[in-house]
Amino acid sequence: MINRIQILYKDGIPDTRGRKIAREAQNFLGIETGKIKSTKIYIINYDLTLDQVNQLAENGLCDKVLHNIMLNELLQPAGFYSFILAAKLPGVTDDEGISAQNTLSDLLGLTLDIRTQHIFSQELLYLEKNLSSSELQKIAETLLGNKLINHFEYGLLPVEALYLPEVKILQAKFRETIDLDVDDEALLEISRSRLLSLNLAEMQAIRDYFQQPEVRINRRHRGINRKVTDCELEVLAQTWSEHCKHKEFGALIHYENEQTGEVLEIDSLFQTYIKGSTEIISRRLEAAGNNWLKLVFTDNAGVVQVNKEQVLVWKVETHNSPSAIDPYGGAITGILGNNRDPLATGIGGAQLLFNTNVLCFGPPDYKKELLPGQLHPRRIFSGVREGIEDGGNKSGIPTVNGSIIFDERYSGKPLVYCGTGGLMPLKYGNRPSWEKKIDAGDLIFMAGGRVGKDGIHGATFSSAEIDENSPQSAVQIGSPITQKLLSDFMQEAVGKNLIKCSTDNGAGGLSSSIGELAQISGGAIINLEKVPLKYANLEPWEIYISESQERMTFVIEGSKVKELRKLAERRDVELTEVGVFTSDGYIDVRYDDKCVAWLNIEFLHNGYPRKKMEAAWQKQYLREPELINDEDYNVTLKRLLASWNICSRESVIRQYDHEVKGKTIIKPLMGRQGKTPQDAAVMRLDHESWQGIAISNGICPKYGDIDAYQMSAGAFDEGIRQIISAGGRLPDPDDKTAPFWSVNDNFCVPDSSYDEISNPDGKLKLAKLVQMNQALYDMSTWYNIPMTSGKDSMKNDFKAGDIKISVPPTILYSMVAGIDDIRNTITSDFKQAGNLIYLVGKTRNELGGSEYYRLYGEIGANVPRVFRETGLRIYKKMMAANVAKLIVSSHDISDGGLAVCVAECLFGTGFGADIRLSEDKLSKAALLFSETHSRFVVSIKTESREEFRKVFGSDASLLGEVTTEEYLKISVNNEQLITTAVEELLTSWSSSLQEI
């Protein structure tokens, strides 16, 4: 029998959850709900006695101080009129239910099946006001969940809702074969109707493969149907997806610069620029006998050596499409999925040290009418933020650095970049930790979560545009606790040398993980009937490509199986043998020993047709705006500080655990009151050494509207200068004491594949992508700062009917650099009255794309340009000044320019600043707000003045000094432009994001 337990607050206990929803309904939806009483419901689908259910309720679920219980009836409270029930749809991750199952088993000492869902958690709210059905629906769908993963019931009391989200699937098909001997239109229809995202050339390549006489003969010999099976088609679609094969970054590109007439034939952007630049740097390091680059591009994450005992594993991914339709699920799955990359690099088992996140959203005050399927940017923001919070906090990984960028063009598809760094020992036993070695006969094990319909077609889906009919199975909810148990287990098992190597199950599931590993040994046999399922009756192909989360694939030697199984049992981790590696050149997928897929590995991985693309660059004619010149700069500065891209992120940062592990040395906010925003994060590697790393993120898509090359170069410069600002050093192949650097490049661009009708400006978009890559190459090889891993996301367009919202071309450089001694790092806050404030670097007339112009709705033309020679000279001087310990505070100048930078250095310090500029060339606005790269605001002690001048010469200019009077004062040529209390500036800066 099904039992139902309701848990409700006792009188007098504050219902903070209810209050929060009431407040949000008022603030965001304008709905007056009156009081809200929040309660929890647990539906128990085990065969239990009433007494057992009662024990579960009394001792397991209820907190005696807080709660009362209702058993098999629901509270019908007096004075309340409406209710909303929020349940999860069948098959959606319900960790709370699983935890209740755990507690039930502990409590009663029963051996229960706790791996499949029998207890379902739900929320039942009572609302004081008599609300209409549409108001309740709005509250449910915008504040309590998402209709793609939640089932809602609402209405007027009394409530009778009993919803049991059991998964029921009718008998599954075993295997289907598909006839590909059809015309082109029919081929395309097969791709479309099966959501394969394969184009005509790819479908033809598959058809041709199956028509080869040799393939036909081989299949006949093995007793396999000559027609392609559903599973084979799915495996090919997954393996050949843009997400997995990066076909556009590998394409042949014909590039024309229509302005100069320059023509280039680019044989793969990835090979030419990304891998190309790293190879040059690697050779330089090699030549100097100083190669800390251990593994680049080939595995889940890049690996660099950090000291004699350890390597750093560092990866940044995006999870954009899922976050657009279910922000919480998309983000938490993104961060947990990205955690698995460093965790499953080489042998695996890295100790995860930190997370980063960079987010691009539409503005929270977005006012345009929402398109079908489009979520409001504020909802996306709050859901993604919560996903990152749970994903990081519940895994015990500090979120130490990040960035949030707002632009209307991200209101269709947000960008959600998740980064994770971890440490591995240099060697496990006598094997390098980053080595992936597999021999025929090694066993394939799957560990962690179970397999359901989750995320089927995730890999192909992310390669397609989103529309209002996007499949529900594309939505998944991560389970941090499942993954935490799995990663703890894995780290322990690797330490005991029980795992030969590992990889994670992300997009493409087993098909992807085993398919990739099988290339090493030369083949694999997979027995799908052994794979543990969340619920019965999945079709074999579904089991094979399902993207159910929190799973690892391990390569295990036969002699280690017994000990590994024992450990898994001791750690409550489900571990299943699912196959064996072979060397016969085939992926051989079976269910109950019957073949469901048999594919040649060479064809599977390299049989897809090479893509050819066209890029054409045309100069855009842009002009500088003519602005009235009598503005009140006090007002302008406050408006800038309150603007979306500059305002304080404190409300977000405080909800991320940024110091678990106790190793975070420079946190996002520092200083006397913990309010001063910092540039790079700094972490120590160990509690008993001072060695550390600095972590930064360079991203500035706004400049791409003027110049994609300068935008990409500028983002690279931003990443470097943040680390230099915090006291980092540049790499130097010839200097063995110089630190390692490791960069992830992440491109997120709109569809750049030209089509006369659907994408008429595709060639220009691709030209911008080419230029972004050229900048990457130029900057990387100039500074000897290598890409070690990265990712591209190529279809960031939201489509509804004829309307398309495309993201601006965006590149993120996520950088990590070694720090010799974290005790010498530098924060941005001014520290003592009387200290001298300097500008390092020179301001140019570069307001193009600036936040200042954005206030006036302008873009301008004078984009900040990167001068590598100047940058290198200045950074070396910063390094020299830091060796001499001259710099007391340093903050890099970016959004909002000099004036915003100085204001930020003051926040929470209890000081003011008196800045006196003299200038005859630049306008006042350019002086204050130009966003010229490679600049810093630093402060020094007065007694360091001479020495400081000797180091910097004309590369630094005195701005003024730190004062006890808490005002920011700025004058230009003795004209006082700004005199505002710091408190007032802080209020402007702090308010915008507070209630989101």
Next chain:
Amino acid sequence: MKDVKALVVTGFGINCEVEMQAAFRIAGAKADIVHLNDIFVGAVKLADFDILSFPGGFSFGDDLGSGKVLANKMKYKKMPDGRLFYDELKSFINAGKFIIGICNGFQFLVKMGLLPNTAGSFEQEVTLTSNDSYQYEDRWVYCKVNPQSSSPFLTGIDVIALPVRHGEGKLIINDKITGKMIIELGLNCLSYCDEEGNITPQYPLNPNGSDLNCAGLTDSTGRVFGMMPHPEAFLAFYNHPDWTRKKLEDPNHIETGEGLKIFANIVNFVKKRELK
């Protein structure tokens, strides 16, 4: 002299075990990280240790309320010899040994009934639940040590700066007698305060709206101790958010962090007791 031995519990989503181990090690103890299941099956014995520590984390993802599922597990789990693990815990306490729980560790000490245990019945008396802000908060706070408290963990500390990192740190004492006992016995050993040590309910100095502005509790022996803030996250001077300025003001600062004192206190206390 014999090593002071600390057991650092892990598993099920606990995630501060490494810094907890470092804290005990730097404080001069020998510290082992042990998975709870290894204790449950008897592979590691509590009796071999002087100090038992429950680190922070998100055991079972805070499902059913923070610390709840793990508290249930520890309360109802039977050892291979048929004895309840909970009885082992009681014996450990009765043997005059020490328990510290931090953050999530404090939450399950409270929910298991080990804190404040005013009635001596080992039943849950108070609870820790959602912050008034209904938000997770990572911020630095000050805590004032109750002069009435004689807990060996807090010897010589008056005001201490530490980070809090929790969503459910609000102590609720819903029972008048329990409340009275806590105050009378000085079991509310730590209170949120300002920089000068003035106890305050004001947010964010008090980050969660706790009853009595309470940040930590002991039992009546002072040997069982739990707190929401994280002393193990302030082992080095360089953990403090204002360290760069403090360093400039005092170039001769010590390199350890204030949080280490709590661990040094208890390790030294055990050492001294051994000498006697």
